[in-house]
Structure formats: structure tokens, C-alpha cells
Amino acid sequence: MGFRMILDAQDDIEVVADVADGVSAVTKARELRPDVCLLDIRMPGLDGLEVTRQLAGPDVADPLKVVVVTTFDLDEYVHTALRNGAHGFLLKDAGPALLIEAVRAADRGDALVSPQITVRLLKHFDGGPARSQVAPPSEPLTAREMDVVKAAARGLTNTEIGAELFLSLSTVKTHLASVQGKIGARNRVEIAAWAWRSGVVS
Amino acid sequence: MGFRMILDAQDDIEVVADVADGVSAVTKARELRPDVCLLDIRMPGLDGLEVTRQLAGPDVADPLKVVVVTTFDLDEYVHTALRNGAHGFLLKDAGPALLIEAVRAADRGDALVSPQITVRLLKHFDGGPARSQVAPPSEPLTAREMDVVKAAARGLTNTEIGAELFLSLSTVKTHLASVQGKIGARNRVEIAAWAWRSGVVS
DNA sequence: TACCGCATCGGCCGATCGGCCGATGGAGCG
DNA sequence: CGCTCCATCGGCCGATCGGCCGATGCGGTA
Numbered sequence: 408m409g410f411r412m413i414l415d416a417q418d419d420i421e422v423v424a425d426v427a428d429g430v431s432a433v434t435k436a437r438e439l440r441p442d443v444c445l446l447d448i449r450m451p452g453l454d455g456l457e458v459t460r461q462l463a464g465p466d467v468a469d470p471l472k473v474v475v476v477t478t479f480d481l482d483e484y485v486h487t488a489l490r491n492g493a494h495g496f497l498l499k500d501a502g503p504a505l506l507i508e509a510v511r512a513a514d515r516g517d518a519l520v521s522p523q524i525t526v527r528l529l530k531h532f533d534g535g536p537a538r539s540q541v542a543p544p545s546e547p548l549t550a551r552e553m554d555v556v557k558a559a560a561r562g563l564t565n566t567e568i569g570a571e572l573f574l575s576l577s578t579v580k581t582h583l584a585s586v587q588g589k590i591g592a593r594n595r596v597e598i599a600a601w602a603w604r605s606g607v608v609s
Numbered sequence: 610m611g612f613r614m615i616l617d618a619q620d621d622i623e624v625v626a627d628v629a630d631g632v633s634a635v636t637k638a639r640e641l642r643p644d645v646c647l648l649d650i651r652m653p654g655l656d657g658l659e660v661t662r663q664l665a666g667p668d669v670a671d672p673l674k675v676v677v678v679t680t681f682d683l684d685e686y687v688h689t690a691l692r693n694g695a696h697g698f699l700l701k702d703a704g705p706a707l708l709i710e711a712v713r714a715a716d717r718g719d720a721l722v723s724p725q726i727t728v729r730l731l732k733h734f735d736g737g738p739a740r741s742q743v744a745p746p747s748e749p750l751t752a753r754e755m756d757v758v759k760a761a762a763r764g765l766t767n768t769e770i771g772a773e774l775f776l777s778l779s780t781v782k783t784h785l786a787s788v789q790g791k792i793g794a795r796n797r798v799e800i801a802a803w804a805w806r807s808g809v810v811s
Numbered sequence: 812t813a814c815c816g817c818a819t820c821g822g823c824c825g826a827t828c829g830g831c832c833g834a835t836g837g838a839g840c841g
Numbered sequence: 842c843g844c845t846c847c848a849t850c851g852g853c854c855g856a857t858c859g860g861c862c863g864a865t866g867c868g869g870t871a
Contacts, residue, residue: 522719577820578818
């Protein structure tokens with residue numbers, strides 16, 4: 408394993424074990440209690456996210472430090488891993504330097520996240536979906552139409568929207584149909600997508 | 610300057626200038642337009658946060674990549690710097706490795722944040738808006754399910770998805786139903802919303 | 812006053828979705 | 842060789858959506 412070589416070459420790092428699947432990861436980690444665990448997401452059996460939860464999750468009594476490594480740069484993975492208590496998230500194309508620093512950081516109780524991911528996390532942070540370049544609304548939506556669109560984009564059914572806004576089913580349908588025509592959407596998913604891109608909802 | 614030595618020792622990094630105060634930083638950076646600027650927060654004249662805003666802020670036409678370095682680990686500094694467009698935030702006790710990686714990351718358009726700071730940012734992360742929604746059971750989606758989700762999030766109907774992916778209507782429905790169960794969505798709009806938030810589609 | 816945009820409703824009907832049952836074949840693993 | 846997971850299909854049926862017709866009332870404005 409390349410990782411083992413890189414890490415063992417450091418004075419302050421020693422690889423005490425490596426395992427091949429999720430279940431062994433959990434049992435071995437609980438037995439050896441290493442300072443830091445390095446986990447791949449894609450593993451036979453338990454996946455790395457679940458192993459993270461079992462070793463470092465919010466409900467664990469004596470959490471270990473876990474750094475998650477993966478080739479798959481999906482926000483969903485990142486969110487889950489970090490929510491499950493990971494002290495770091497690395498993409499596999501990160502160099503040896505980052506790997507080493509991530510392990511050291513985790514040991515100190517800090518967390519190192521791959522720069523590619525960090526830059527996306529920061530977007531959610533500093534002002535959310537910041538600059539919104541709006542698709543042409545062509546015709547402006549009325550206030551009431553906006554209300555209905557916002558509700559629809561949250562995944563509510565027409566009946567639920569009616570209940571929330573004190574409207575009849577017919578009225579909700581009328582407004583949504585109107586919006587559909589104005590923005591050129593073919594169905595409510597496209598309405599929702601438009602609402603997201605244009606910043607009507609976040 | 611220690612920084613100059615460290616950076617100049619790298620094959621892929623060249624220090625083209627260094628300045629002693631905020632005003633010179635802005636003028637020199639605009640003149641030379643380096644790939645990456647390294648800024649201290651505490652500077653005579655304009656402080657580093659303000660310089661960051663002027664070089665990388667949201668209103669700047671041709672933003673430069675800025676990495677902020679400081680001894681003072683204050684959340685206020687971090688937030689302001691990142692909001693002002695910084696592509697990285699380092700504490701001065703970070704080692705040379707992190708400094709180098711931060712510069713490379715910024716050049717790529719990514720962002721590296723000191724592990725000590727990252728760990729605090731992540732607290733805001735999983736304790737914040739994430740709690741509002743029921744935590745997805747984190748069952749990973751299969752590759753095919755991902756395909757179908759992406760198509761659905763674009764507003765395609767099941768039949769259209771089938772045509773695009775060469776699947777029967779039944780299969781599309783099966784995959785979507787599976788996804789719906791895994792992520793806890795009540796309908797396809799919620800599936801689309803999940804796809805947007807989690808970065809599966811953009 | 813007559814007109815127009817907006818919001819509010821109703822009915823009808825076909826298309827689509829969503830939930831539920833089932834089945835087959837292939838790949839990987841012990 | 843079974844076992845499990847995945848991908849692929851089918852049928853059935855009620856709920857929901859989407860399109861199209863209509864109506865009423867209210868507030869501005871020419």
C-alpha cells in the first residue's frame with residue numbers, strides 16, 4: 408500500500424495495522440485504538456461512512472479520530488462523513504504532503520479537508536449560493552405565484568401547498584400553471600430547479 | 610523572510626515580489642497580477658482583510674487568488690477573509706508543507722484552510738443547518754441510481770429518463786423508488802432538491 | 812364607465828407519478 | 842454451490858399532476 412509507505416517514512420507516524428474491509432476496520436480499530444484511522448469510503452461490507460459513524464459518530468462514547476479518503480468527490484459523501492465525526496476528508500489525488508498533514512491534524516484534534524472540497528464548503532458558508540445569475544424570468548412573477556413556487560420547490564404537493572397558504576387545490580394549480588408558462592418549465596421539477604438557480608429559495 | 614525561502618525552494622513556485630504594507634500590496638498585486646497573493650492580516654495601513662476584499666472581493670471584476678496568513682486565530686478574521694474571497698487561510702504555526710500546499714491549492718482555484726480552523730468551521734457545519742432535516746440514513750446510492758437521479762433532477766419524466774438511459778419505464782421507476790427510500794424523499798421534487806444540495810448535479 | 816391584471820375558485824380528463832406486488836439474470840463471495 | 846446485491850423488467854391501482862375549458866370579484870386606470 409502506497410499510504411503505508413508514505414506514512415511509515417515519517418518520524419512521528421507509525422502504521423499499526425491495515426485491513427481490507429469495513430467490519431475488520433471497526434473491530435481492529437476498537438482493539439488497537441490508534442491515534443488516527445484512515446478510511447476509504449468504498450470498502451467491502453460496511454462502507455467508510457458507516458465505519459466512521461461507528462468509530463467517531465456523535466453517539467460513540469470514546470470516539471477515535473477518523474480521516475476519510477476517497478476517489479469520489481461527492482458533496483453527499485463529504486457531508487455525511489463530516490456529520491459522522493470525521494476529522495478530515497481527503498481526495499485520493501491529494502499529494503503525500505496533504506496526507507501526512509491530515510494525519511497530524513487529526514491527531515491534534517484538528518481537521519484537514521481537501522482544498523477542492525474546502526472551496527465548495529466555503530461557498531455554503533460565506534453567503535450560501537452567492538452570485539446568482541438568473542435565468543430569464545421573461546415575465547415577472549406575481550407575489551402569490553412566488554409563494555406557491557417556494558412551497559412547490561420544497562417538495563410539497565399541490566394539496567399541501569393549498570393547506571399551507573389557505574388556497575384551494577384549483578388556485579394552487581392555476582398559479583403553478585401560470586408560473587410554468589412564464590418561466591418555460593415543463594413540470595414542477597423544472598420549476599423547483601428554476602427556483603434554486605434564481606435564488607428564490609435556498 | 611522565511612516564507613520567501615520556503616516558497617522559492619519549490620520548483621513550481623516563484624516569489625515575484627514582497628511588500629511591507631497594505632497599500633503597496635494592492636498596487637503591486639494589480640500591477641504584477643501574480644497567480645497567488647499571500648497576505649498577512651496585520652499590516653501597516655490597509656489591513657489584510659481589506660486588501661483581500663479589494664483584490665478578491667465579490668465585486669472585483671478580475672479577482673486574484675488570495676491566501677491569508679496570520680498569527681491571530683480569531684473566527685472573525687476567518688469569516689471576513691473567506692467572505693472577502695480568500696482562497697485559503699493559514700495560521701503562522703502551520704508548517705512549510707501546508708504553506709506550499711495552500712499556495713498550490715489557491716492557484717488551482719481551490720482553498721486550503723488551517724486544520725485548527727477547519728475543525729471549528731465544521732462544527733458550525735454539522736451543528737447548523739444540517740440538523741433541521743432528518744439525517745439521511747447514509748445508504749450509498751448505486752451508480753445506476755445516480756444516473757437516474759441526475760436525469761430526474763433535470764426535470765425529465767420517467768419515460769424521458771428511460772429513453773435517455775435505454776431503460777424501460779419500470780426500471781426507471783424502480784431506481785427512483787429505491788432512491789426515494791434511501792434518502793427519505795417523499796416525491797421527485799425532494800429527490801431533485803437533495804441532488805442539488807448534495808452536489809450530485811449542478 | 813369600460814377595461815385589464817390579479818387572485819380566487821370549479822370541472823373535466825388524460826398523462827404521469829408513486830406504492831405495491833412480483834420475476835429474471837448476472838456478478839461477487841464464502 | 843448457495844447467498845446476497847444489483848440491474849433489469851412487468852402489472853396493477855390510486856393519487857397527483859398538467860392542460861384546458863370556464864367563472865367571480867377586486868383594484869387600478871384610461
